Amino acid sequence: MTIPASWYLIVAALLFGVGAFGFLTRRSALIMFMCIEIMLNAVNLTFVTFAHSLKDIGGQAAVFFVLVVAAAEVTVGLGIVVAVFRRRSSTAVDELSELKG
Amino acid sequence: MLATYAIPDVIVFVVASALMLVGAVLVITVKNPVHSALSLIMTFFGIAIAFIELDAHFLAAVEIIVYAGAIVVLFLFVIMFLGVDRPDVDTGEPLVGQRPLAALGVLITVAGVVVMMAHSHWVTGASSASTNGIPSQGGNDNIKALGTAVFTTYLYAFEITSALLIIAVVGAVILARKERSLDLVGEDA
Numbered sequence: 001m002t003i004p005a006s007w008y009l010i011v012a013a014l015l016f017g018v019g020a021f022g023f024l025t026r027r028s029a030l031i032m033f034m035c036i037e038i039m040l041n042a043v044n045l046t047f048v049t050f051a052h053s054l055k056d057i058g059g060q061a062a063v064f065f066v067l068v069v070a071a072a073e074v075t076v077g078l079g080i081v082v083a084v085f086r087r088r089s090s091t092a093v094d095e096l097s098e099l100k101g
Numbered sequence: 102m103l104a105t106y107a108i109p110d111v112i113v114f115v116v117a118s119a120l121m122l123v124g125a126v127l128v129i130t131v132k133n134p135v136h137s138a139l140s141l142i143m144t145f146f147g148i149a150i151a152f153i154e155l156d157a158h159f160l161a162a163v164e165i166i167v168y169a170g171a172i173v174v175l176f177l178f179v180i181m182f183l184g185v186d187r188p189d190v191d192t193g194e195p196l197v198g199q200r201p202l203a204a205l206g207v208l209i210t211v212a213g214v215v216v217m218m219a220h221s222h223w224v225t226g227a228s229s230a231s232t233n234g235i236p237s238q239g240g241n242d243n244i245k246a247l248g249t250a251v252f253t254t255y256l257y258a259f260e261i262t263s264a265l266l267i268i269a270v271v272g273a274v275i276l277a278r279k280e281r282s283l284d285l286v287g288e289d290a
Contacts, residue, residue: 010215013211016214017210025203030176030179030185034176037172041164058250061254064247068266071266083276085185091183
C-alpha cells in the first residue's frame with residue numbers, strides 16, 4: 001500500500017510554517033527571499049500531491065508555472081536587494097525605515 | 102501503523118521529509134547566509150525526492166536544475182557579490198514580542214490547514230479540463246502528459262510566461278546596474 005496523500009500534505013504544511021516563521025522573524029532580505037522559496041516549494045509539494053492522488057496533470061502544470069514565476073521573482077527581488085545594498089551597505093530590512101511617519 | 106505500508110515507500114517518505122524539514126529549519130536558524138543557501142539546496146533535494154515518489158519525474162528534474170541549480174547559485178552569487186557572507190547580526194527584537202507572535206500566527210495557520218485537510222473531503226469525480234480525462238502517470242507518460250497539458254490547455258499562460266521572463270530580466274538589469282548619470286545626488290558607493 002502506498003503512502004497516503006495526507007502525509008505529504010502535512011509535511012508540506014509544516015514546511016510552509018517553517019518558511020513563514022523564518023520570513024516573519026529574520027532580518028536579512030536574502031534570508032527572507034529564501035523563506036519565500038521554501039513557502040513556494042511547500043505549495044508546489046501540495047500541488048504535486050493532489051495531482052498524484054486525483055490523477056490529474058493540471059496540478060503539475062500549475063507547479064510548472066509556479067517555477068517560472070518564482071525564477072522571475074527571485075531575479076527581480078535580488079536586483080532590488082543589490083540596489084538597496086548600494087545605498088545602505090546592508091541587507092537588513094530594519095534599515096528601510098524612511099517612510100516611517 | 103507503519104507496517105501497513107510498503108517499507109520502501111515509508112523509507113523514501115521519511116528521508117524526503119527529513120531532508121526538507123531539517124533543511125528548512127537550518128535555513129532560518131544558521132547565521133551565515135552561505136550556509137542558509139546550502140541548506141536550501143538540501144530542502145530542494147528533499148522536495149525532488151518527494152516529486153519522484155509522487156510520479157512527477159519531469160518536475161523533480163526541473164526542481165534540481167532550476168531551484169538547486171539556478172536559483173541557489175543566483176543567491177550565492179548575490180551573497181558573494183555584496184560581501185555579506187559573514188555572520189548576520191540579528192540584533193535583538195526591534196518589535197516587541199515579534200517572535201512569539203510570529204510563532205503563534207504560524208501555529209494557528211498550520212493547525213488550521215491540517216484541521217481543514219482532516220475535515221474536508223476532496224471531490225475526485227471529474228478531472229479538470231487540462232487532461233481531457235488522461236490520468237497522470239509516471240515515466241515517459243508523465244512528461245508526455247505534462248507537455249500536452251502545457252502546450253494545449255495552458256498554451257496562452259505558457260506564452261505569457263515568456264513575456265514575464267523578458268520583463269523580469271530587463272527589470273533586474275535596470276535595478277542592479279550602476280546609474281551614473283541619474284545618481285549625481287546620491288551617495289553611491
